[in-house]
Every structure is written in structure tokens, then in C-alpha cells.
Amino acid sequence: MWGKDTSTPFQAGAPEMTYIAAECDFSGKIMIKGNARIDGQFDGTVEVTGDLVVGPSAVVKANILAATVNIAGEVRGDITAKEKLELSSSARLYGDICTHQLKIDQGAKFVGTSRLMEESESS
Template identity: 35%
Template sequence: MRSNKKQKTTMESTSQQNIIAHGTKIVGDIESKGPFRIDGTVEGTVKTDGKVVIGKAGSIVGTLEAVNVDIEGKFSGKLSLKGTLSLKSSAQIDGEVQVNKLAVEPGATFNATCSMGAVKTLASDAGEGKNQKGQSA
């Protein structure tokens, strides 16, 4: 019985969502393999292999690297996604966006340079920045 209980607990912990609650401010870098819901404020870099949801009261200022992101709140900085960026009507985006797919609801504010297609990690983009600029010119 104990081994079954431990296995269940392990499975639950890997599927749990990380939550940054309203009124919480984090300054620094966050790295995780699991999904995030941000209703507070993050200033820094957020890297995850999961999905990120920025709630209406949530905001990120900095860099976000994830698979999929849903934004209802604010984002300012560099955003790099392997999957889909979904902007809800209350979303406010400023900065640089690199995504595979983009979905925007009417009313969202999108003030960003955007490139779409297969997304590489930010680290590999930095090394190839000169080549990309040369190709787009």
C-alpha cells in the first residue's frame, strides 16, 4: 500500500502548477520543469518546459521562455515560445516576441516585434544573432 501511495504522490507533484499569488513580487530568475500561473509580479527571467498563464493582475518584466503562454495581464521584455501565445482581450504586451503560433483576442494591446516559426532557445539565438539580422536585411 505504501508504495502505491508514494507513486501517486510523485505523479501529483509533477503535475502541480506553480503559483505566484496576487501581491507577491519576485525579483530574480525562475527555472522550472512544470507549469506556472502568475497573478503577482516577476522581474527577471522565467524558464519552463511547461505552460505559463499570466492572470489579469499578473505581470512579467524581463525574459520568458516556455512552451505555451496565455496572457491576460502584462508582459514587457523578450518572449520566446516553442508553441502558442494566446493573448486575451485584457493583455498588454511590449517588447520582442518569437513564437510558433499566435492567437489574439480583440482588445489586446500588442506593441512588439514578432517573428513566427520554429523557435530556438534564447541561448542559441544569441550566438546566431548576426546571421539572422543579415538574412532579414
């Protein structure tokens, strides 16, 4: 009962996750080391060293820089995804993109230009 708690809520080596819930309305510049998920509203600039997920309820008005980006909600801003950008069928993206790989599901809305990232740009 009063002994040492040997359970670990986080696995060693597991990537960190930052979460902005659906009830949150946040603005500013956010820089995240690790992975992130946004389900609320965000206005500003987003930089993520890992993966970014924009959930179906999210409305993001920001320029985004991340390793990979997966969008199911709405994004208004330019995106640089160093590895991959995925737009699910519910995604709405208004902005220019630059990435190595692009996947757009049927039903997604994309208004902007896309550019293939060169190897020298990804580092």
C-alpha cells in the first residue's frame, strides 16, 4: 500500500506527445520536441520535431513545420513536412505545401500549390 510504485506511466524510449484538446483555443508560437496532436483551435506558428496530427475537429490557422503531418481537420497556412504529408478524406487544407511524399485521400479538399522537397532541403 505504501510501498514504492514500480509501474511506469511512460515507456522508456517512447516518443513524447503534446496534445491540444478539442475544447482548447490557443494562439501563439509553439515549438514541440517530439510528437503532437491538435484537436482544438490554434492560431500562430507550429514547429514539431516529430509527427503532427491535426484531428477532425481541429481548426488550425498556422504555418506548420514537422517531420510528418497528418490532417483530418482544417488547416489554413503553409506546411513543410520533411518526410510526408497525408490528407484524410475529411481534410481541408488552404495553403502551399512542400514535402517528400504526399498522400491525398478521396474527398479531401486542397487549395494551394505543392512542391517536392529536395534532399538538400530536408536537413
